[in-house]
Amino acid sequence: MELIVVWPKREKEERLKDVLSKALAEIGVTQIIRAPDELAAAVQKADLHKKRLLFAADVGETGINLQLYAMLEILRKNAGCLQNSAAGIVVDGSSEFYTKSCGREIAGTVNDAGCWLVGRPLAEGTGSLKNYQVQAGNYHCSLYEAYVRSVTDLVRRVAKFQKPAYQHPKLVCVHSCNPGTSNTLQLWSEIKSQIEPKMQLREISLRNGTIPDCAGCSYEMCMYYSRNSSCFYGGPMVEEVYPMLEESDGLVLLCPNYNDALGANLTAFINRLTSLFRKKPFDDKCLFALIVSGYSGGDILQKQLIGGLNMNKSFILPGNFSLAETANHPGSIMDIPDIHQKAAQFAGNILSCMLGQEAEAQP
Numbered sequence: 341m342e343l344i345v346v347w348p349k350r351e352k353e354e355r356l357k358d359v360l361s362k363a364l365a366e367i368g369v370t371q372i373i374r375a376p377d378e379l380a381a382a383v384q385k386a387d388l389h390k391k392r393l394l395f396a397a398d399v400g401e402t403g404i405n406l407q408l409y410a411m412l413e414i415l416r417k418n419a420g421c422l423q424n425s426a427a428g429i430v431v432d433g434s435s436e437f438y439t440k441s442c443g444r445e446i447a448g449t450v451n452d453a454g455c456w457l458v459g460r461p462l463a464e465g466t467g468s469l470k471n472y473q474v475q476a477g478n479y480h481c482s483l484y485e486a487y488v489r490s491v492t493d494l495v496r497r498v499a500k501f502q503k504p505a506y507q508h509p510k511l512v513c514v515h516s517c518n519p520g521t522s523n524t525l526q527l528w529s530e531i532k533s534q535i536e537p538k539m540q541l542r543e544i545s546l547r548n549g550t551i552p553d554c555a556g557c558s559y560e561m562c563m564y565y566s567r568n569s570s571c572f573y574g575g576p577m578v579e580e581v582y583p584m585l586e587e588s589d590g591l592v593l594l595c596p597n598y599n600d601a602l603g604a605n606l607t608a609f610i611n612r613l614t615s616l617f618r619k620k621p622f623d624d625k626c627l628f629a630l631i632v633s634g635y636s637g638g639d640i641l642q643k644q645l646i647g648g649l650n651m652n653k654s655f656i657l658p659g660n661f662s663l664a665e666t667a668n669h670p671g672s673i674m675d676i677p678d679i680h681q682k683a684a685q686f687a688g689n690i691l692s693c694m695l696g697q698e699a700e701a702q703p
């Protein structure tokens with residue numbers, strides 16, 4: 341499929357220009373949107389539905405590209421403006437910082453606008469390009485050539501991306517919530533009741549039994565365990581979670597906000613997926629998340645999940661992959677106005693994504 345490139349202008353963007361010209365050489369590009377008013381016009385005409393998109397941004401030394409933020413504002417103001425499209429992201433910088441955080445910011449915004457993200461959707465170039473040391477070693481090429489290779493690979497994957505349509509979808513829900521008090525679990529039980537009749541759903545609580553965090557074994561040691569679908573520590577991760585996940589087509593995580601981050605068990609769960617990921621990337625599985633905060637910060641967890649599971653572990657991110665709500669006192673989640681409608685919408689989105697139907701725009 342042909343690509344539309346959304347690429348906010350910035351002075352001194354020579355490196356990004358060169359990388360994109362090489363990576364896009366063999367791809368049909370129908371439009372390059374370079375200014376916020378061009379993006380606003382395309383959004384108004386609903387021209388960005390069902391498209392393949394590449395978001396590219398040079399964020400310089402400071403990580404600030406004002407044209408990029410003007411574009412993100414347009415996308416945030418127009419719910420559903422990227423409905424049923426799929427995207428990849430290229431962020432180029434001239435310091436060692438900000439490329440990943442800007443990439444996440446773009447990813448969260450386009451996903452909220454209804455856009456899918458391919459697994460591993462971000463190709464970033466830090467100032468030194470040291471982030472390509474491993475790939476350059478593997479491919480016996482320069483850091484710059486490894487960067488071009490990575491962007492070229494991303495562009496190809498976006499152009500040929502097809503949404504999955506699972507025959508008999510299997511979904512796994514993983515959580516570590518307290519069944520007696522958790523708002524997150526209470527909201528999930530309403531969502532679950534609408535999903536369960538239509539697809540196979542299995543649920544696993546990591547609450548009973550400690551999940552030791554990843555031991556950080558050597559690559560060779562990790563590969564050794566990986567070949568046997570195992571991991572240094574063994575236990576419930578290896579005995580229950582790995583087999584369930586290997587069989588599944590999608591993962592739903594229930595994420596109470598603990599100090600503006602995922603709780604320790606869920607963080608350990610994500611880290612411990614490394615061994616299974618080395619055996620086979622999760623790029624044929626979809627990720628969904630239900631996030632509940634007592635005060636604020638749901639978008640921070642959303643980006644933590646995008647970074648850990650979509651960017652690093654290659655899960656596909658369906659449009660509007662997460663529902664984030666705020667509730668403090670136990671049970672108060674069901675007092676949120678329109679909560680039943682929101683739950684039904686989220687359940688409907690999971691069903692349509694897993695069954696290969698077109699998702700409706702989320703408000």
Ligand SMILES: Cc1cc2nc3c(=O)[nH]c(=O)nc-3n(C[C@H](O)[C@H](O)[C@H](O)COP(=O)(O)O)c2cc1C
Nearest residue numbers: 522523524596597598599600632633634635636667
């Ligand atoms: C250890 C801990 C840390 C928390 N940190 C935050 C926080 O940083 N921000 C916030 O909005 N809520 C925070 N909360 C509140 C929970 O997000 C809140 O209780 C919410 O309802 C989801 O949790 P639950 O599903 O366990 O009920 C925290 C709760 C606990 C127990």
